[in-house]
Amino acid sequence: MTQLNNFENVPGALPEHWRDFSREAGQGTFPVALDCRHYIGDRPCRFGRACEGCTDYSPQGFRILLLKTGALGDVLRTTILLGGIRRAYPHSHITWITAPGAVPLVPASQVDRIWTLSPQTLFRLHVERFDLVLSLDKEPEVAALAMVATAPDKRGMGVDSRGAVYPLNPEMAYYYRLGLDNPEKFHGNRRSYPDLLSEAVRIPYDPETDDYHLDISEKDLETARRLLAGQGLSPADPIVGLNTGAGGVFVNKDWTVLGYLELIRELERARIPVLLLGGDRESSRNAEIARKISSPYLREVGSALSLGVFSALVSLCRVVVTGDTLGMHVALAAGRPVVALFGSTQPHEIELFGRGEKIVTPLSCAPCYRRSCDIHPSCMETIDAQRVTDAVMRQIAAFAAPRERDSSRGGAQ
Secondary structure: OOOOOOHHHOOOOOOOOEEEOOHHHOOOOOEEEOOEOOOOOOOOOOOOOOOOOOOOOOEOOOEEEEEOOOOHHHHHHHOOHHHHHHHHOOOOEEEEEEOHHHHHHOOOOOOOEEEEOOHHHHHHHHHOEOOEEEEOOOOHHHHHHHHHOEOOEEEEEEEOOOOOEEEOOHHHHHHHHHOOOHHHHHHHOOOOHHHHHHHHHOOOOOOOOOOOOOOEOHHHHHHHHHHHHHOOOOOOOOOEEEEOOOOOOOOOOOOOHHHHHHHHHHHHHOOOOEEEEOOHHHHHHHHHHHHHOOOOOEEEOOOOOOHHHHHHHHHOOOEEEEEOOHHHHHHHHOOOOEEEEEOOOOOOOOOOOOOEEEEEOOOOOOOOOOOOOOOOOOOOOOOOHHHHHHHHHHHHHHOOOOOOOOHHHOOEO
């Protein structure tokens, strides 16, 4: 990283993009580092001092625009690219455009700027220039931003003059095909999402070191600890978190209430505390589970939690049982072992990073990604509670009590 401590020792003019605005007004020198990654413009940077003599000057270098706004779980699992980006472009400046609700899932510790979809963002895209655009959404409204952005290298998805979404680079072809070819996606592909995505946008992926990145603040961790303490629990307890719901787009992504009830009874026999997890979508389901079973080992902290506090609670569990949904990705990003249940969705695309087990329905019609289903028993109804219990017990035995995450694997910041 270039550092300029004394401008008098720099021969000739100021570095490129540096400007001395006050000399012209007869007020002495006041150089401003317009190309510094910390420069904000309408207020002091986080160091709160003038540019001249600042030892924290860091030129933006290679400028990357990343477009990913889709489902919350997809936003989080796209963070797998950040390690490869930093290796390929060590001094890069990364701007990530995402949906407002996904902002907590984009790690500010790894990304220079986080923008949300808005007219203001579109205005800035018309002005700024980037070196590389990574466009990772197939929705035309988002893929069109890749066409608006100015950059010599664009990879991922774009939109043509007819409004049709298409791959911008040849490496994107197979990833693109999986969105259009059900037989290939359901039965042909056996590669994981990180592997597919890294190939599609030509960003190196190392399965031995690359992982999700999620910033969990100390404030959210403290709130999570207080919630656990209010239920008589501590992070040292072997807490099994049950992330009981799933997104509402595809049917049979969430396990049955009956399955969770049987699991809770089995864990109660082993004197293992259980914590019901979820957001607003899971509130009625968790209430139903709590109403149908009376167990001194069952705890519920409510669903009116921020995404940050939810993530912190997940990070304090020993094991998390979940469907193929945001809670699964949060648990993996937080370093927690998961027991992941798969019905209607594709298990092969999910990378567990050696943390947990997949339990897949035996029904031959899965995966299907259907929005409704009249088959009984359904794919999730065929997942036996004893299989899940056995998997949970193996994961408890395999992993020591959770330690609060360190930043080396994208954890609490």
